[in-house]
Amino acid sequence: MPFSPHKISFLLALISGALLSISSSSWFTAWIGLELNLMSFIPLMSSKKNQLPTEASLKYFLIQALGSAIIILSSTLTLLHPKLALLSISLALLLKLGAAPFHSWFPQVMEGLNWPQAIILMTIQKLAPMFLISYLSMSLYTYSSIFLAAITSASVGALGGINQTSLRKILSYSSINHMSWMLIAMLINETSWMVYFFLYALIATSVALYFSSTQSYFFAHLINSNTTPHSKIISILSLYSLGGMPPFSGFIPKWIIVQEMITASFFLALLILLASSLVTLYFYIRLTLSSISVSCPQSKWNLVSFYPPISISSPVSSMVNLFGLLIPSALLMI
Template sequence: MSFSPFKIIFMLSLLSGSFLAISSSSWFLAWIGLELNLMSFIPLISSKENQLPSEASLKYFLIQALGSAVIILSSTLTFSFPSISLSFISLALLLKLGAAPFHFWFPQVMEGLNWTQIVILMTIQKLAPMFLISYLPTEFYTYVILWLGGLSSAIVGALGGINQTSLRKILAYSSINHMSWMLFAMLINETSWMIYFLMYALISTSVAFYFSSTQMYFFSHLINLNQSSLPKIISVMSLYSLGGLPPFSGFVPKWIIIQEMILTSFYFPLLILLLSSLVTLYFYIRLTLSSISISPSSMKWNTSFKPLKISSSPLYSSINLFGLLIPSMLLVI
């Protein structure tokens, strides 16, 4: 995504819409912020030259418009039927987030975007709905909806990415799986999910920007990366960190949530979350082992030396390797 002046204006409008929804004192102001965020994101992903971004922008607009309509309808029922109103609002926010069982649109929209747009969709666009969910009062119906949404997101995010060859869809199902951890963290306290979201945003951004710098979109691109073994090692460490494998950075927020769930006796959902994380690590390890062990065919014939361009690779790897420093920091403390 090339940064022209009008895209910078839309980006500022997108951020202001998210902050307006987060800081609003009524559902009407929250709806205005969500609509401002939506109308600013559509021009950033639409394109006249390519049909895939245009199709993705249309799907995204229809889904987000449906979620906003449900929020407006539910807010009118707040005084008459408060429990039903909060239940529909929580379902609409889960639809806007792309959490299961309303996940059907999220991988398809991700497939039509480039890596810069994917970073915005996975981080900034999830900010306002996540905060609005955390603002919901913990009544029985909203508690059950978030509980079931977290369990279904863990299962769908784990099983959906097994047979995928597109890196964008793998990141989409990984985002759905991470959503389950954040939903259960919301049921415990507000600090835990914010820490998890911050770490997830940093790690997923580093992975997406690394794939953008190497122009990798499919599994075959990862195998045919014939420059050097260093980019493959960096991509392997990034994916392991995103999957939450210790001692990489992605394990640190999961470690915090595991401790909080044990203290609050969330044993059954914790078991489901851990099993789903093992499944996501399985397809990450299968992906990375294949990319390391399979040599590209061009290497057998092309013997010319190409200098390696790794201008931003140390930055991406340092974010994912931050977790390696934590044991030594604890020893110092």
């Protein structure tokens, strides 16, 4: 995604639409912000040189238009049946968010995008629906729908990424799994899910920027890429951090949510979320072991190995994903 003037203007309009939805005082203004956000993201996704981003943008537009139509339909039910209207609005926002069981479009759209667009889809595009879900008054119907969506997202995000070799699909199913932690956190504490979302967005962005710098879209690209061993180790540790392995940075938000769930007596949900996290760590470790054991094939007479220079994303990725290692020493100093 080159930084041309019209791309920058669409990106600013996209951020403005998300902020308008977050700061709105009525559902009509929130709907306008969602539509502005949608119509600004479509030009950023489409490309004349490749049909896959164009196909992904069409799928994304149809799904988001369906969610907006459900929100408009539910607004007519507000006076007749307020609880049913809130339930339908929550389901529409979960559809826009890509949470299970409305998740099937999310990996397909992610597969057709380049890494810069994938970063926007995983981070900025989730801001407005997540905040609007947190603004809902928690009736029994709304509470049950969010809780069931969180449990389903944990299971789907863990099991869906097991047999995947596409890095974009792995990150998409990982995003669905992380969404379950944020949805559960919404039911307990509003501040904790914001902290989780901020740290997840930071880690996922650093991982995707590293993959973008090496032009890696499948795991075979990581194995066969002509990169330094230092860069390969950074990619492995970044995936571990995204999976939430202690003591990396991705473990910190999960640690916070685990403490909140224990305090709120969400023991069964905590068991399911922890089991799903173990499954995600399993396929991360299985993929990274092959990257360690298999090196790039080179000719025997090529005595001098050439490695491209390390891009700026490598130190940024290592700093973001490894600062969790410094926390125990910082606590000892205190």
